[in-house]
Amino acid sequence: MARQAKVGVLGASGYTGSELVRMLLRHPRVEIALLTADRRAGQEMREVFPQFSPFELPKLVSIEGLDWVSLGLDLVFCALPHATTQNVIKELLDKAPSVKVVDLSADFRLSDTAAYAKWYGHEHHAPELQKAAVYGLVEVHRRAIKKARLVANPGCYTTCAQLPLVPLIKEKAIELGEIVVDAKSGMTGAGRSAKEAMLFSEVSEGFHAYGVGHHRHMAELDQEFSAAAGREVVVTFTPHLVPMNRGILSTIYVRGRRGRTPADLHAILSKTYAKEPFVHVLPFGETPQTRHVRGSNMTFIGVASDRIAGRAIVISALDNLVKGASGQAIQNMNLVLGFPETLGIEQVALFP
Incomplete structure (x- = not known):
C-alpha cells in the first residue's frame, strides 16, 4: 500500500x-x-x-x-x-x-x-x-x-470568471474592451471572523454591491486575462453580497469578435472543457444555479444569446468554499x- x-x-x-x-x-x-x-x-x-x-x-x-x-x-x-x-x-x-x-x-x-x-x-x-x-x-x-x-x-470570484473567459480570450473570440463581470457571492466568502457588517440583521433580506470600482480581485483578473490575451486587458468587475451561505454566480456580458455568435462561444467552451473533470458546460441556452454545484468541486457554465445582436451572456456558478x-x-x-x-x-x- x-x-x-x-x-x-x-x-x-x-x-x-x-x-x-x-x-x-x-x-x-x-x-x-x-x-x-x-x-x-x-x-x-x-x-x-x-x-x-x-x-x-x-x-x-x-x-x-x-x-x-x-x-x-x-x-x-x-x-x-x-x-x-x-x-x-x-x-x-x-x-x-x-x-x-x-x-x-x-x-x-x-x-x-x-x-x-x-x-x-x-x-x-x-x-x-x-x-x-x-x-x-x-x-x-x-x-x-x-x-x-x-x-x-486562485480567488473564488476570479476562478468563477476565468474559467468561462480565458478560453474565449485565448481564441480571440470576444472583444476585450467590452467584458463586464457581474458577480454575486454567499456570506462565507467574507470569512469567519466577527464583523458588524456581517451580522444576520445587517445582511438578511438584502442584497448589495461592495468594493465597487476597487475590489482587490480586479488585479488578479487583469493579470490572468492579460496573460491569456498577450496584451493588457482591463475588465469591469462588480461583486455583490447575497444572504446565502455558499456559492458564486457570475453573469458575464461579452461581444463576439469578427462575427462570432453566442453559439460559436458555446462551442469553444464545450470543446475546451469536454474532458475536464470539474468544469461542465451546459447545453446552449441553459444557465446554472448555485444550488446545482453546492458542496462540489464543479463549475457549471452556461451561454445564452443576448437580444442585442452580437452579444452573449455567459453565466458560471461554483461553490466558493470548494x-x-x-x-x-x-x-x-x-x-x-x-x-x-x-x-x-x-x-x-x-x-x-
Whole structure:
C-alpha cells in the first residue's frame, strides 16, 4: 500500500480550513498531521466544529514555535489572512525546503510585487518566493503546477470568471474592451471572523454591491486575462453580497469578435472543457444555479444569446468554499504530490 502523505492545515478554524479538513478526511492518500489556529490553540477541532466529533484529529496548536523539520510534512495548506501568510511561508520553506505549499490567501497570486503593494497596501514580504510561485488555476496552468513548490490558489470570484473567459480570450473570440463581470457571492466568502457588517440583521433580506470600482480581485483578473490575451486587458468587475451561505454566480456580458455568435462561444467552451473533470458546460441556452454545484468541486457554465445582436451572456456558478477555495486547493495538492487529480474531491453536489 502506498505511503500516505502527511499534510498540515494552517488556519484550520476558518471556513476554508474546516472545508479542507472535511474533504481531506476522506482522501485515501492523506494523513492530517497538523492543524493550527492561534486563537483556538489548545482546543480540539470538535470544540470549534462539532461535525468533526467522530474523527480523531490533531489538537489545534499555534504556529509560533513549530518545529517544521520534525513534523515531517509533505505539504502544507495555508488558509491564513493575507500579509501574515508571506512571513509564515518564508519561514516554513527556509527551515523545511522539501515541503510543498498550497496557499489559499492572496499573498502569492500577483506575480508583480509592485501591483501587490498597490492593491494590498503594504510591501511584499517575500519577493524571492513570489518568483517561484505558480498560479493555481488547474485548467489553465496544470503543467506548471505539477512541478511547483509553492502554488497560489486562485480567488473564488476570479476562478468563477476565468474559467468561462480565458478560453474565449485565448481564441480571440470576444472583444476585450467590452467584458463586464457581474458577480454575486454567499456570506462565507467574507470569512469567519466577527464583523458588524456581517451580522444576520445587517445582511438578511438584502442584497448589495461592495468594493465597487476597487475590489482587490480586479488585479488578479487583469493579470490572468492579460496573460491569456498577450496584451493588457482591463475588465469591469462588480461583486455583490447575497444572504446565502455558499456559492458564486457570475453573469458575464461579452461581444463576439469578427462575427462570432453566442453559439460559436458555446462551442469553444464545450470543446475546451469536454474532458475536464470539474468544469461542465451546459447545453446552449441553459444557465446554472448555485444550488446545482453546492458542496462540489464543479463549475457549471452556461451561454445564452443576448437580444442585442452580437452579444452573449455567459453565466458560471461554483461553490466558493470548494472549487473557489479548498476543493481547488486539494486538486492542486493532487497534482503537486503526483496523485490522480480527482482523488478525494469527486463529491456530487448537495441538493436541495
